[in-house]
Amino acid sequence: MGKSVHGFSKLSKHEKINWLVTTFFNDDEKIKKVIQQYWNTNKVLQYLHDDFIENTISNFYIPFAIAPNFLINGKEYTIPMTIEESSVVAAASLVAKFWRTRGGFSAKVISTKKVGQVHFMYKGNKEELKNYFNSKKEDFYKVTENITKNMRKRGGGILDIELRDKTKELANYYQIHVTFETMDSMGANFINSCLEAIANEFKKPDIQIVMSILSNYVPECLVHAEVSCKVEDLYAENSEELAQKFVQAVQIANAEPHRAVTHNKGIMNGIDAVVIATGNDFRAIEAGAHAYASRSGKYKSLTNASIENGIFKFWIEIPLALGTVGGLTKLHPLSKLSLELLENPSAKELMEIIAVAGLAQNFAALRALTTTGIQKGHMKMHLTNIIKQLGASEEEKAFLIDYFEHKTVTHNAVVEAYKKLAKDK
Known part of the structure; x- marks a missing residue:
């Protein structure tokens, strides 16, 4: 009250x-x-x-960083990353340098179709509905001509319009399933405007339109990225054994959903950081990626790995509906700068770059997990945060970093070391 x-x-x-x-x-x-x-x-x-959102009272800052030395399809990139988690950018930078000397990353967009649906209820005869839909299909293209005009000039527009019977899933439920090509735009407003025009044209007394909305599940807006090298070039020693452990770690993520969720979260650390930096919608990307990981009916890894004929291969396949025009991409100064840093990529090229960022992050995590363990690196990065919280001087910070060089970092251990340092002074 x-x-x-x-x-x-x-x-x-x-x-x-x-x-x-x-x-x-x-x-x-x-x-x-x-x-x-x-x-x-x-x-x-x-x-x-x-003006970005309602009821603004301040700004919430997240660090904006860059990860250099990425070699993707033979081209050099410095990748912008916006994230608060301490180890992500460091891991990406290390992995970029590692694979740079082994041929770099390769990436390829498989397809770029996006989806929108008009959801409606209908209790009548199915053949009559089908006939009515077929009679209206050409009209759907006509009523959206003004909306799609500019997109069609750029090579995009509506690709197909289908009637889908979903009554097995829900009584009386049907949908008009529309596929789109939106070129360098993420296309949300474009898609939704088209769908609403189609819904208005499809209206009749026995059809109840429930809603018209794009889908963030885009399994046909897909990109593939990979790295490969000889097994002997993967580790300084015990290459065969450690490479096998790496592959087994991916296999475990495919077999065990509890592991797969954390495994994929690490991938999204890299992906979200670049998505945010470039002014794209990370919530849409997250939802679509996790749905894709569940497409078999079981939640699995977004990455895969293999060893064949002495060659280690590690790859990712992931749906990424991205834009390089519209929305925040040109409105937010740092998003605009991020795209300029990437030499103003097309949406397809940005898909490749972001898929690589996710693959790099996952490689770093799995390499750490199957060798030294994840906590050593995490806590080393966390050490500076603890030191800041304690209000240590630059001299004390340098001492503590050196002191924990070969020691296990825990919050209590750092506090005790700091107290002892202050007492000795």
Whole structure:
């Protein structure tokens, strides 16, 4: 009680903050300072950020980093990554250098079809519905001509329109299933506008249109990326044994969903970081990727590995519906910069780059898991965060990093070492 508010969206930013601080933080001025210290001093830029979403009161910063030395299809890339997890960029950079000397990454877009559906209910005769659909199909293309005009000029548009009977899954449920090519645009608004026009044209008394919406499950918007080398070039020693363990680790992720979820989460660490940096929708990418991992009816790994005739091969196949025009890609200054850093790739080229980022991340994780273990690297990276939390000076930071060079890093161990250092001083 007492925490509800009316007309909140109509308040100014300062009024919103005053209400928040008064209601939840006993009018604590420190809270206002925390919120306001993240405002951009460039007012034009801050206004831009304020308009991205409703009820904005501040900015939430996530580190923007770059991972250099990626060689993809013979071309050099420095990949932008936006993520807060400490080990991701370091791992990507190390893996890029590792594979650079072994031929680099190869990647290829398999297909770029996207999907939208008009969902409707119909209780009548199925043959009559089919005949009605066939009679309207040409009209669907006509009523969307103005919407698809510019997209068709670029080589895209509506690829096919089908009637699908889904009554086995749900009584009286049918759909108009539409496939699209949206070129360098992610295409959400384009697809939804087309679907609504089609739905309006399909209306009749015995057809109940429920909704018209694109799908983020795009199994035909698919990209493949891989690396390969001689087994003997994979590790400095015990190459055969460790390569086998690596392959077994992937096989376990294909056999055990509990492992597969964490395995794929690591892949998405790399993918999401580049998706966010380039102004794309990471929630859509996540949903589509995990659905694809479940396409067999069981949740499995998005990557695979093999050893054949002395050659180690590691690859990923993943759906990625991306855009390099529209949305935040040109509106957010850092998203625009990210695409310029990648030399303004097409949507297809961006699919290849992002698939490689996911593969690189997974390679780093599996290599660590099957050799030294994941925690050693994670905690080394986490060490600097703990030191910052303790408020250590630069001199103390240098001492602690050196002190834990060959020791196990835990939060308690770092705190104890810091206390002892302060006491000795």
